[in-house]
Amino acid sequence: MKKILSKTESLKATPHLYCPGCGHGIIHRLVAESIDELGLREKTIGIAPVGCAVFAYDYFNFDVSEAPHGRPPAVATGIKRVRPDKIVFTYQGDGDLAAIGTAETIHAANRGENITVIFVNNANYGMTGGQMAPTTLIGQKTATSPYGRDPKREGYPMKVCELLSSLEGVAYLERVSVSNPKNIISAKRAIKKAFQNQVDGKGFSLVEVLSQCPVDWGMTPQNSIKWVEDVFVKAFPLGVYKDKK
Amino acid sequence: MKKTLMKGNIALCEGAIAAGCKAYFGYPITPQNEVPAHMSKRMPELGLVFLQAESEVAAINMVLGASATGVRVMTSSSSPGVSLKQEGISYLVGCELPAVIVNVQRGGPGLGNISGSQADYFQATKGGGHGDYRMIVLAPSSVQDMYDHTMLAFDLADKYRTPVMLLADGVVGQMMEPLMLNKYIPAATGDRSWVLDGARGREPRSVKSLLMAEGALERHNLELRKKFDLIEANETRIETKNTDDAEIIIVAFGISARVAYSTMRALRAAGKKIGVARPVTLWPFPQKTISELAKPGRKFLVAEMNMGQMVEDVRLAVNGKCPVEFYGRPGGGLVNQEEMIERINKM
Numbered sequence: 001m002k003k004i005l006s007k008t009e010s011l012k013a014t015p016h017l018y019c020p021g022c023g024h025g026i027i028h029r030l031v032a033e034s035i036d037e038l039g040l041r042e043k044t045i046g047i048a049p050v051g052c053a054v055f056a057y058d059y060f061n062f063d064v065s066e067a068p069h070g071r072p073p074a075v076a077t078g079i080k081r082v083r084p085d086k087i088v089f090t091y092q093g094d095g096d097l098a099a100i101g102t103a104e105t106i107h108a109a110n111r112g113e114n115i116t117v118i119f120v121n122n123a124n125y126g127m128t129g130g131q132m133a134p135t136t137l138i139g140q141k142t143a144t145s146p147y148g149r150d151p152k153r154e155g156y157p158m159k160v161c162e163l164l165s166s167l168e169g170v171a172y173l174e175r176v177s178v179s180n181p182k183n184i185i186s187a188k189r190a191i192k193k194a195f196q197n198q199v200d201g202k203g204f205s206l207v208e209v210l211s212q213c214p215v216d217w218g219m220t221p222q223n224s225i226k227w228v229e230d231v232f233v234k235a236f237p238l239g240v241y242k243d244k245k
Numbered sequence: 246m247k248k249t250l251m252k253g254n255i256a257l258c259e260g261a262i263a264a265g266c267k268a269y270f271g272y273p274i275t276p277q278n279e280v281p282a283h284m285s286k287r288m289p290e291l292g293l294v295f296l297q298a299e300s301e302v303a304a305i306n307m308v309l310g311a312s313a314t315g316v317r318v319m320t321s322s323s324s325p326g327v328s329l330k331q332e333g334i335s336y337l338v339g340c341e342l343p344a345v346i347v348n349v350q351r352g353g354p355g356l357g358n359i360s361g362s363q364a365d366y367f368q369a370t371k372g373g374g375h376g377d378y379r380m381i382v383l384a385p386s387s388v389q390d391m392y393d394h395t396m397l398a399f400d401l402a403d404k405y406r407t408p409v410m411l412l413a414d415g416v417v418g419q420m421m422e423p424l425m426l427n428k429y430i431p432a433a434t435g436d437r438s439w440v441l442d443g444a445r446g447r448e449p450r451s452v453k454s455l456l457m458a459e460g461a462l463e464r465h466n467l468e469l470r471k472k473f474d475l476i477e478a479n480e481t482r483i484e485t486k487n488t489d490d491a492e493i494i495i496v497a498f499g500i501s502a503r504v505a506y507s508t509m510r511a512l513r514a515a516g517k518k519i520g521v522a523r524p525v526t527l528w529p530f531p532q533k534t535i536s537e538l539a540k541p542g543r544k545f546l547v548a549e550m551n552m553g554q555m556v557e558d559v560r561l562a563v564n565g566k567c568p569v570e571f572y573g574r575p576g577g578g579l580v581n582q583e584e585m586i587e588r589i590n591k592m
Contacts, residue, residue: 012449041444042443042444042445042446043443043445044443044444045313045314045441045442045443047310048453054455055455057449057451057453060449061444061449062443062444062449063441063442063443063444063449063450063451064441064449064451064452065309065310065313065340065441065451065452065453066336066340066451066452066453066454066455067306067309067310068306068309068332068333068336071302071303071306071309071333074298074302074303074304074306074307074309074310075306075307075309075310075313076310077296077303077307077310078268078270078306078307078308078309078310078311078312078313078318079310079311079313079314079441080310081268081294081296081307081311082267082268082294082311082314082316082318083314083442086314086442086443103299103300103302103303104299104302104303104306106299107298107299107303
């Protein structure tokens with residue numbers, strides 16, 4: 001009998017605590033598969049954020065460090081600079097990466113740090129109960145934008161790939177989603193490439209993953225997937241934003 | 246051993262390099278600019294890491310990352326910048342990561358000025374960041390100390406897996422003095438089973454301070470307390486001079502202790518019985534020695550370049566056994582011998 005599916009070595013057997021229908025489980029799996037396929041598990045050091053993925057070290061089966069909120073790119077810089085032989089990646093949400101950690105993100109990108117960033121954009125602060133994030137859509141209601149995000153009051157959704165694409169230090173930027181099998185396959189290809197780039201010493205690679213958050217969006221899992229495909233991607237178009245040769 | 250002339254800020258860099266510091270992350274701020282400037286030249290020369298961070302916040306988190314991989318790492322700043330590092334310091338303690346943090350203090354509060362000051366005693370010794378923690382704080386009072394204490398700071402940080410602060414000031418940082426480039430004697434390597442270097446042939450490791458399980462954080466705090474108790478028992482350092490027959494003991498740290506010593510010499514020459522007690526570690530504070538020095542008929546004068554910070558710890562140690570008076574110059578003002586003598590003559 002031919003073995004067509006096996007346990008992903010880079011994931012522990014620990015059941016994760018993500019909400020039903022959340023995209024994080026899928027994204028963890030894609031990261032773990034990429035690391036396994038590239039044979040990097042034993043030299044990988046991951047950085048967990050503050051936010052939904054704060055317990056990432058309980059799920060990933062390799063070394064992981066904590067970082068204060070928004071600081072994973074700085075922590076990753078510290079690790080990669082002293083241990084350039086290791087594979088270093090951050091796993092961050094929209095609040096961590098695009099609000100409190102904006103400076104760390106932009107400067108790590110601009111320095112062209114040879115790291116991989118997995119940026120999970122679910123248009124709200126999931127862990128703390130669905131507050132407005134920098135990536136919350138115009139009109140979107142959250143725990144702290146109960147009347148809907150009004151650009152006059154709260155500004156516009158922050159488009160991280162577009163923002164970083166002007167920085168010369170950046171090697172690779174792609175926005176993907178995990179809303180259906182086709183998109184998941186595409187997301188896997190992007191994530192694997194972002195790790196391969198680090199192996200090849202290409203510099204800063206970031207994959208922005210649009211992820212569904214049914215519980216905090218107040219939707220069924222099915223409706224949250226529909227929202228990603230009908231609404232979310234309109235504001236955050238999928239695609240490659242930079243691919244330095 | 247080589248004798249040379251050096252600026253305090255440069256001496257601390259050379260002390261760090263001698264002690265095997267593998268990486269330095271910092272951000273420009275006066276009066277410690279010589280540190281990043283010197284490190285930016287020396288570290289690459291030696292094949293080591295220098296990086297100018299985008300902020301003090303980023304710098305301390307780069308320190309956290311490098312430390313998690315088990316290398317010796319340092320950052321430096323001055324008062325307003327050290328305020329920004331407090332978040333990271335709290336995480337370093339919580340995650341039990343060693344690091345050396347230098348504060349070449351300037352006047353505050355706020356942006357203050359760029360003169361030497363000792364106004365960050367409270368911040369350094371009472372836990373400037375959040376949570377229930379202690380941090381080893383060394384107070385250099387000479388260029389020689391800047392060199393020696395930096396080496397000691399790395400050893401203590403590794404020994405106890407905790408951040409250590411060198412609480413210097415703009416005067417010690419900027420002044421030039423002769424110093425002996427004492428040879429660094431490597432300390433014994435401690436337990437390395439926490440280091441993140443890739444899970445090759447072993448279980449994965451994590452560095453974290455988040456402990457959500459029932460009672461886990463309380464247990465962690467109790468374990469940290471045991472470590473802090475051990476540090477208090479083993480690492481408390483104080484220098485005393487002419488205290489046996491002293492009627493007045495001047496208690497001062499850092500650059501103020503230098504003024505205390507010269508005041509003592511001048512007054513001893515005039516027949517006055519003056520002694521000096523100079524805490525070298527501000528935490529752990531040399532409570533026991535100060536308490537033992539507090540004898541009936543004796544008086545204490547605490548001299549600091551602030552509005553009265555260490556004096557609170559001295560009063561706690563003296564516990565009402567003798568009068569404790571205070572002479573202080575805040576906001577970048579310098580304590581000086583004339584004022585100190587005048588103050589003592591009124592006691």
